[in-house]
Amino acid sequence: MWPARRSRPVLRGADLTLRTGEVVGLVGENGSGKSTLMKILVGELLADAGTVTRSGRLGYCPQQPVLYERLTCDEHFELFGRAYRMSPGAERRSRRELYAALGFERYATTRADQLSGGTLAKLNFALALLADPEVLLLDEPYAGFDWDTYLKFWQIVARRREAGRTVLIISHFMADEDRFDRIVDLRDGKAVPDDHAWFPRHGPVRAAVSC
């Protein structure tokens, strides 16, 4: 809060490149700068130095559901549809598909402040998917999901990989290791590729950050 301001260097030479059709896991201990790196990539934070390159549309799902408390699920979709510059018809089609895929259509007219934690997480995730973005950036997206939704989540991610979309997921679950094409570990402010899960791809670069 004003007038106090604190700053702490988090990332020192972190380089990350995302290519077409890959699912990348971003791991690291608490406070290692995973969310900071993702926020720089998406444009929410300004890096002190370095460059960010992006190609195509980005879909971003923040760690905490960032929503308007008193607007309903439908109203959120309408608002974000305008942000993505979708036509109303395309937005409604995509909205229906997402309700069906994640199973929360019955909450379409429920306000965000009256949703359970799990449904809120579904809405948070669905808003990132709405415009079918080329690059999807997910900051611990499945924290509030039940088992069934968790499985549906990975099905959606797999389908996106098949469609040539790129997904970057911040994760703490070692059980998810096999689901990633590669894993990037943030250590001492640097991005270190994990050798055990390294499946290099050579498609076009979708997004890259160096800071």
Next chain:
Amino acid sequence: MTTHGSLGMALFVRRFLADYGRNPVNLLVLVLVPVVFVVAAAGPMADAAKLLGGIGPSVETATAGWAAGFLAGIAMYFQTRAARAADRRLVLAGLPSARLVAARVATGLILAVLVSAAALLALAVRTGIDEPVRVIAGTLMFAVIYLAIGALVGALVRNPVNGTVLILFVWIMDVFFGPSLGSPDRLATRWLPTHFVTLWMIDLPSQHGGRMGDLGWALLWTIGALAIAWMVVTRTTRVRHGGRRRIRAGSARDQFATSLRMGLRDYRRNPVLWALLIVVPVVFIWLSKVITPDQPTSLSLVEDGRTVEPTFWLPDVHAGTMTPIAIASLATLAGLFVVLDARSGDRRLTLAGFRTGALLSARLGVIAVAVLLVTAASLVVTVAVFDARQWDVYVAGNLLLAATYALIGVCLGPVFGRVSGVLIAFLVPFLDVGIGQSPMLRAQPPAWAQLLPGYGADRVLLDGGLTAKFDQSGSLLLGLAWLLVLGVLAAWLFRRAPATPARTRLGG
């Protein structure tokens, strides 16, 4: 409108009138109400009015207006309620919406003439009509005002029993607390719909009509009612054409319209807002009237270019000087919360592709609505306890103050955050308007208070409230300059919030 269009409209008006005539409730009240109120009950009510402090014979004249008002309200209620779905179907079938609305409103006006004629006929039979122009015009104004009330209730209440009871309730309040049954110079009841119409109709000057006079206010109510009736009927017949979007999807205008609509929804769903809108004006304005000691006070004002220090009876003016404090506090909170509540969501929207300019315009649009709302809510209470010498200037000064403090709220949010922001949102208007500008503490504001944002607007509203002529052009310009500076600062703070990387390269 073309000849074909006029003929088409005449057909609809005829059919709508036939629909009115075929409803037995309408015909029953068309005969019953004039007979009961104008012929049978007028005498006893005139006697009752004398006991309540009113003037007896005038009640007999006013009963024609009461009867016409009630009949018009009921008639328009059934027109609006019953026709809603069918009217939409007509528009879907291709009838231009404007023609349908014109036909509905024309039907309403013909019904107003019809019910007024019935009421006046009963009055002519009972006592005769001494001043025909005044009485006929007054009765018609009653009918038109109740057309709007009927249309409004028809749009909101589907159940005919509930709708009729609601109109009856409004009508009873209007009649029994009105000036002909009580005291004509009572301020507390002048917000009733037919207060000024009644006084003009029975030729009993209110003494609180100001520059507009009782007839001016009566005409304003009538024209306003007609505009409301038009808007209500337009809204009830509105059809959404999915394929007829004129705004390009995702354009700046489209984004602005959507975010404004959603912002207003979000704002109106905040229960604290509604509670504050009632509590703050009642506590600050009405209570100040109740607790003000009976004593005189002198204030420094400008009249005809000269500084004068007239003496006022404190209970007459105190509430009017408390209104700006209520308005400034409410506006600051509105500005603070509109921006703070939406802040993180707005950042995400901007990242998703929403234009910052469109979002900022929408937020300022919500704040403009909030400014109108808090000013209106406070003035509704003020009207009952304070009589401004120039209402237009007084209202304009309060609006300027509200806009100024709403923008201060917008600026406080990003700097101080939620909790500290709320404390400061109460503190700043209290220090500025409540202490610095207060005419109750000293005849004119000290030098330090003249540097504060509320000074210009406060001098304007005091000039409007307490003097007969506007002399505060300089203060008005100063207030507008504050508004401009705060607007630029608010825009800068808003644009600064969602950071975008300076070195981002988009594309391949």
